[in-house]
Amino acid sequence: MRRPKPAPGSPNTRDQILDAAQRVAAKRGAGHVTLDAVAQESGLSKGGVLYHFPNKDALINGMLERLLAQNTAAQERAIKTLDGPVHRTLRSILTARQAEHRDLNPDVAMAVLAAAAEKPQLLDPMRAHIRQRYAQLAAEDQARQAPQQDLDLVLLMLAAADGLLFQDLLALSPLTPDHKERLNRRLLELTEELLS
Structure with missing residues (x-):
């Protein structure tokens, strides 16, 4: 039937x-x-x-691709809420990580990470996504003719945000949800203070 x-x-x-x-x-x-x-x-x-x-690898790849697409969509929604052109990519990433914009399913992330522990190549789409994001951040700074230390600071801010995210995904963070949210907001504030 x-x-x-x-x-x-x-x-x-x-x-x-x-x-x-x-x-x-x-x-x-x-x-x-x-x-x-x-x-x-x-x-x-x-x-x-x-x-x-x-096969299972294709299923995990489909889960990861959808996760990346959802993350990109959240970032695109966030970028529409931002004023000014300076560091739009970093600011949109940090904005998309805030609770009211976040669309990350931790179960999917954990399934992908568990499968990637056995087959690291399953994370190749994520690696490509991160390389593209870094290239975009560098291009924005280059277009502004910003000094190298600005890009270094941008990458440090992103690394801090990624660290908070992965601690959360792996259930390693001792922080309360409110505290984590305050830290995410503070990263965005620091970005605007230090890089404007």
């Missing part, structure tokens, strides 16, 4: 599978994201899952 096409506005099959993978990661842990578990959670046959993701 053929399954009906998704109704307008409903997720397509690929998104249904990725949603199911997220639910498996949230319910059972990152190590339990398997094609069988995702097929069961999505209500699709394993063949249906394999049609879109021929």
Whole structure:
């Protein structure tokens, strides 16, 4: 029997599978994201899952690509709220990390990191994303003819924000959510104070 096409506005099959993978990661842990578990959670046959993701690596890659796309979308939404052209990329990254803009699913991040522990090449899309982001930050400073120490400061601010994010994702941070949020806001304030 053929399954009906998704109704307008409903997720397509690929998104249904990725949603199911997220639910498996949230319910059972990152190590339990398997094609069988995702097929069961999505209500699709394993063949249906394999049609879109021929192996677990492809599924993890799909999860990572969607995570990066969501992060980019949050950053693009954040950039629309910013005044002035100076350090727009860094400021949009820091703004997107604030609670009211954040769209990062920690279950997906943990599933990707768990899989990447076995196969580091699964993080290649993330590496490319980070290289692109660094190039964009450098290009903004070069366009402003800013001194090298400005770019160094930009990269240090980003590294601090990334450190807070990864501590949070790995459940290593001893800070309360309010304290973490204050630190994220302070990084944005420092960016505006030191780099304007």
